Amino acid sequence: MRAFAPIAAVVALLALVPLIAPSNAVLNFMVATLLIALVGQGWNLLGGYGGQYSFGQAAFFGTGAYATAILQVQYGVNAWLGFLLGIAAGAAIGAVIGALTFRAGLKGSYFALVTLAFAEVLRILASVAPITGAGVGILIKLDLRPEAFQFQSRAPFYWIILAFVGASLVLIRIIENSRFGAYLVALRENEDAAKALGVDTTRVKIAAMTLSAAITAAGGCFYAQYFLFLDAAIAYGPWVSVEALLAPIIGGIGTVFGPLLGALVVKTLGELTKLVTGSAPGLDLVIYGGVLVAVVAFAPGGIAGLLSTIRALVRRFVPERRHG
Amino acid sequence: MLSPVILFPAVLNGLMTGSVYALVALGLTLIYGVLHIINFAHGALLTAAMFAAFFCCTLLGLDPYLAAVGLTPLFFGLGYALQRFIIGPAAHGEDRNALLVTLGLAVVIENALLYAFRADTRTLNVPYAFSVVEIGPAVVAVPRLVAFAVVIVLALVLWLVLRATDTGKAIRAVASEKLGAELSGIDVAHVYAVTFGLGTACLAVAACLLIPSYYVNPTAGNAFVLIAFTIVVLGGMGSIAGALIAGLFVGVVESLSGLYLGESLGQIGIFVIFILVLLLRPSGLFGEQT
Numbered sequence A: 001m002r003a004f005a006p007i008a009a010v011v012a013l014l015a016l017v018p019l020i021a022p023s024n025a026v027l028n029f030m031v032a033t034l035l036i037a038l039v040g041q042g043w044n045l046l047g048g049y050g051g052q053y054s055f056g057q058a059a060f061f062g063t064g065a066y067a068t069a070i071l072q073v074q075y076g077v078n079a080w081l082g083f084l085l086g087i088a089a090g091a092a093i094g095a096v097i098g099a100l101t102f103r104a105g106l107k108g109s110y111f112a113l114v115t116l117a118f119a120e121v122l123r124i125l126a127s128v129a130p131i132t133g134a135g136v137g138i139l140i141k142l143d144l145r146p147e148a149f150q151f152q153s154r155a156p157f158y159w160i161i162l163a164f165v166g167a168s169l170v171l172i173r174i175i176e177n178s179r180f181g182a183y184l185v186a187l188r189e190n191e192d193a194a195k196a197l198g199v200d201t202t203r204v205k206i207a208a209m210t211l212s213a214a215i216t217a218a219g220g221c222f223y224a225q226y227f228l229f230l231d232a233a234i235a236y237g238p239w240v241s242v243e244a245l246l247a248p249i250i251g252g253i254g255t256v257f258g259p260l261l262g263a264l265v266v267k268t269l270g271e272l273t274k275l276v277t278g279s280a281p282g283l284d285l286v287i288y289g290g291v292l293v294a295v296v297a298f299a300p301g302g303i304a305g306l307l308s309t310i311r312a313l314v315r316r317f318v319p320e321r322r323h324g
Numbered sequence B: 001m002l003s004p005v006i007l008f009p010a011v012l013n014g015l016m017t018g019s020v021y022a023l024v025a026l027g028l029t030l031i032y033g034v035l036h037i038i039n040f041a042h043g044a045l046l047t048a049a050m051f052a053a054f055f056c057c058t059l060l061g062l063d064p065y066l067a068a069v070g071l072t073p074l075f076f077g078l079g080y081a082l083q084r085f086i087i088g089p090a091a092h093g094e095d096r097n098a099l100l101v102t103l104g105l106a107v108v109i110e111n112a113l114l115y116a117f118r119a120d121t122r123t124l125n126v127p128y129a130f131s132v133v134e135i136g137p138a139v140v141a142v143p144r145l146v147a148f149a150v151v152i153v154l155a156l157v158l159w160l161v162l163r164a165t166d167t168g169k170a171i172r173a174v175a176s177e178k179l180g181a182e183l184s185g186i187d188v189a190h191v192y193a194v195t196f197g198l199g200t201a202c203l204a205v206a207a208c209l210l211i212p213s214y215y216v217n218p219t220a221g222n223a224f225v226l227i228a229f230t231i232v233v234l235g236g237m238g239s240i241a242g243a244l245i246a247g248l249f250v251g252v253v254e255s256l257s258g259l260y261l262g263e264s265l266g267q268i269g270i271f272v273i274f275i276l277v278l279l280l281r282p283s284g285l286f287g288e289q290t
Helices: A002-015 A024-049 A058-075 A079-103 A108-128 A154-176 A179-189 A191-196 A201-227 A238-251 A258-277 A283-298 A302-323 B004-035 B042-060 B064-091 B095-117 B142-164 B166-176 B178-183 B188-210 B222-235 B240-261 B263-280
Strands: B132-135 B138-141
Touching (some): A024 A179, A024 A201, A024 A238, A024 A258, A058 A079, A058 A238, A079 A108, A079 A201, A079 B263, A108 A238, A108 B095, A108 B222, A154 A179, A154 A201, A179 A201, A191 A201, A238 A302, A238 B095, A258 A283, A258 A302, B004 B142, B004 B166, B004 B222, B042 B188, B042 B222, B064 B095, B138 B142, B142 B166, B142 B240, B178 B188, B222 B240, B240 B263
Antiparallel strands (some): B132 B138
């Protein structure tokens, strides 16, 4: 149980936010942050633990979002059911792309490219297919009832996305301590060695990609419910893919709390830039890109890595003083 | 539908478009062939070059083709510096990191351009933008014909440089056996940076060829990037001849599928090729085994 105590503490603390600061501005900011943390956690499972850097996480986000929206608008499916089916649709796309790419033996640059290409193909298809509303986009009817997964205030939305983030933290912690997690890390460190020890690396990677896609798709489904509007550039836009990898890398790649930490830092930085520069477009993203480069260059473990370095330093420093 | 009067101009126009694609892809394939990384900043650097070409014309009154003479060495230097001082040191020798660093650079460059020049789309008015020549049943714009010729010549020059000069030999040595090259006294970090510079210089030329007949805005270069990726993969990562042939081929495919399927679905034809090649023959049609 000790492994889950920090998760429980963090989630409990975050759950208090709407009670302390119920303003829409704060909740919008926190919802956006948790959304990126969730989407990033999907990337983290495959990229952080498995070492397979996906540059097309938007493929899963968009599929989840569109599935939720289309099922409701076109087929009158209940929003909660639509949400679950959206996650399933994202996972299915992940399984298909994973099976195709990993069976073909793609990795590194090739894997990054092909995931990017899949997201782009889906974006173009969504921008012309009639079922997605093509260029106009798709609008979910306003229906402010909890049964329709819509709420009068922001707070319930916040608690729901927080619940998803909490669930993803628990899931990643379970995977971390499982045989499956050990296989993933093994193939990240040395795929040939893992294979030689009898790990079915292709199967492990496909499973990881399916789970990764499901987590990211949950973020997409939530997006559709929260904003009630989608178009191809939002759902399958390259920005989703970039933010999905930005958060875990800045926070600490291959760590449970990395994506959440990274999302908090990234969003805070973004807001601060907006405060300083006004509404000039672009500057916040310049800073994101700069931070990404700086983290890769100077702090490959991200913030989590920096924290543990500091902790190690303190630990080395404190006993020395005692003896001295 | 299949009458040669329609087909011939479509194929010819495809070849013209394809030549510029090929040039963009040439830079990408060169960098991949030597450094073994995909340069995700390629599109953003192309956009930067297009802005540079645009402002050379509007502010300095230079002809775009003349501007290429100055911009090419400038972008060579920019590419050299990026690899030598940012990408190389930041990657710590890990390909995965290099991918992330180039992605980060792409975000920085693209949004710095957005911040500086806003999302406005700009076009250049040169006197010869609309002059055309007739080739058989086809009418071809002069700037596109010039672009085609320049690209073919440039690809030949690049190929010769790699074959015949000492720097070229060093680049090929590093590409095929990095450790061996290092042991025989080649400065690998320098060769990496030179290669990155050459790849970036290709973009400066491409930008100057594009600007008389194309538009520029902060995302203009992105339109070329996935197409360039497709060409690089199709032609075999690292192969110059492959990039040239695949570039022309993709230009024709785009032109023909645009003719039969419409503009936006025409693009899908390219991505389908891309994914199929990656899945079925990742080494490309002309590439060596990976």
